[in-house]
Amino acid sequence: MTAPFFKYGMFGDETSLVIAFAIGIGFGFFLERAGFGSARKLVSQFYLNDLAVFKVMFTAIVTAMLGVTYLSWIGILDLSLVYLTPTYVLPQLAGGLILGFGFVVGGYCPGTSVAAFATGKVDGLLYLLGILAGTFAFAELYPLVARFHTATSLGDTTIPQYFNLPYGLVVFAVVVVAVSGFWAAGLVERAFGAKGVEERSHP
Amino acid sequence: METRSDTLERWPSAGEESAVAAKAAAPYMNPYLAGVGLGLVLLAAFVIMGRGLGASGGFNAIVAFLMNEVAPEHAKTREWLAGYFVGDASPLKEWLFFEIVGVFTGALISGLLARRVHVEVEKGPRVSVGVRLAMAFGGGVLMAIGAALARGCTSGQALTGGALLNLGSWGAMLMIFAGAYALAYFVRWEWR
Numbered sequence A: 001m002t003a004p005f006f007k008y009g010m011f012g013d014e015t016s017l018v019i020a021f022a023i024g025i026g027f028g029f030f031l032e033r034a035g036f037g038s039a040r041k042l043v044s045q046f047y048l049n050d051l052a053v054f055k056v057m058f059t060a061i062v063t064a065m066l067g068v069t070y071l072s073w074i075g076i077l078d079l080s081l082v083y084l085t086p087t088y089v090l091p092q093l094a095g096g097l098i099l100g101f102g103f104v105v106g107g108y109c110p111g112t113s114v115a116a117f118a119t120g121k122v123d124g125l126l127y128l129l130g131i132l133a134g135t136f137a138f139a140e141l142y143p144l145v146a147r148f149h150t151a152t153s154l155g156d157t158t159i160p161q162y163f164n165l166p167y168g169l170v171v172f173a174v175v176v177v178a179v180s181g182f183w184a185a186g187l188v189e190r191a192f193g194a195k196g197v198e199e200r201s202h203p
Numbered sequence B: 001m002e003t004r005s006d007t008l009e010r011w012p013s014a015g016e017e018s019a020v021a022a023k024a025a026a027p028y029m030n031p032y033l034a035g036v037g038l039g040l041v042l043l044a045a046f047v048i049m050g051r052g053l054g055a056s057g058g059f060n061a062i063v064a065f066l067m068n069e070v071a072p073e074h075a076k077t078r079e080w081l082a083g084y085f086v087g088d089a090s091p092l093k094e095w096l097f098f099e100i101v102g103v104f105t106g107a108l109i110s111g112l113l114a115r116r117v118h119v120e121v122e123k124g125p126r127v128s129v130g131v132r133l134a135m136a137f138g139g140g141v142l143m144a145i146g147a148a149l150a151r152g153c154t155s156g157q158a159l160t161g162g163a164l165l166n167l168g169s170w171g172a173m174l175m176i177f178a179g180a181y182a183l184a185y186f187v188r189w190e191w192r
Helices: A013-033 A039-047 A052-073 A089-106 A110-118 A122-149 A167-192 A197-201 B004-010 B016-022 B031-049 B056-070 B079-085 B095-113 B129-150 B154-163 B167-191
Strands: A153-155
Touching: A013 A110, A013 B031, A013 B095, A039 A052, A039 A089, A039 B167, A052 A167, A052 B031, A052 B154, A089 A122, A089 B129, A089 B154, A089 B167, A110 A122, A110 B056, A110 B095, A110 B129, A110 B154, A122 B056, A122 B079, A122 B129, B031 B154, B056 B079, B056 B095, B056 B129, B056 B154, B129 B154, B129 B167, B154 B167
Parallel strands: none
Antiparallel strands: none
């Protein structure tokens, strides 16, 4: 086991911030490349005429998932040292729903709004300011929601752990679901898409 | 091949000026190729740092910093931001803040290379600029509250937690799509 490098003390906190910047550059680059600096491109996912959000997201999830699975299987990466956000069932389901509302109302999510702002979108800037205002409001009103925010805690847990399934089986299932989804996405775009959307999505 | 002028035909409200400027913009990357690229960046974060990508956490750091500048006594009593006031370091000395500065930089580089950087407002043909900007602000407020409750946004929960098969992340991801699809019909005047 030699990875995660940071957890094995290969570099310190100061260096980790430089790495954060570098990783962020890669993140922002591919978000913008995919067209995710555009609210109209992003919300097309929810009107079914361009499913790039689903395709990019699930391709990224499958790529990284297969990567960590393989690297941990050959003994390079200690997966138990990779940070897992603890599960709190109800606040995460409710939060996800409100996130979804914010996505289709505002046209972005936090990461894509940064990409939008970087490429000159004024609505991206307003979205950013909205995030700051909402975060401030949440910090002020936190005592009112603190009990809900910490309710239904399950700790750090994964789908294989919670349902007592082999890790590899769940990985395989996610790949099958993703690939079926990509196939279905093509059909959906042909049915709902504006003329030529399919061709434009696959240059 | 996608070009900006194609997009503008579908949403003809965009200004003449941006249509001219946009003519030369490069097409977007194939979504599967972009997804592999994004996935490798995420994998690099796991291997190098032992953590995934994020975005909303970077905004928390900015809010903690701003509150600390304006009202330091008050800011330090905010239980939800307590993690940003450990020790004497600035709240901005935070991994996710440096990461979102990187996101801005990377998106700008990609946008410049593709000739996609111009000042404009993204909206459908039936909505005014003012209303669209108000909706963008409101969407941001909702997103912030949702991300705070869910302990992460599309990046920190859906993408990162999705790849780690995190139980709560998959729950949040499904609800993100459910929420957006549920409300899409009612805000179609903003986009179509």
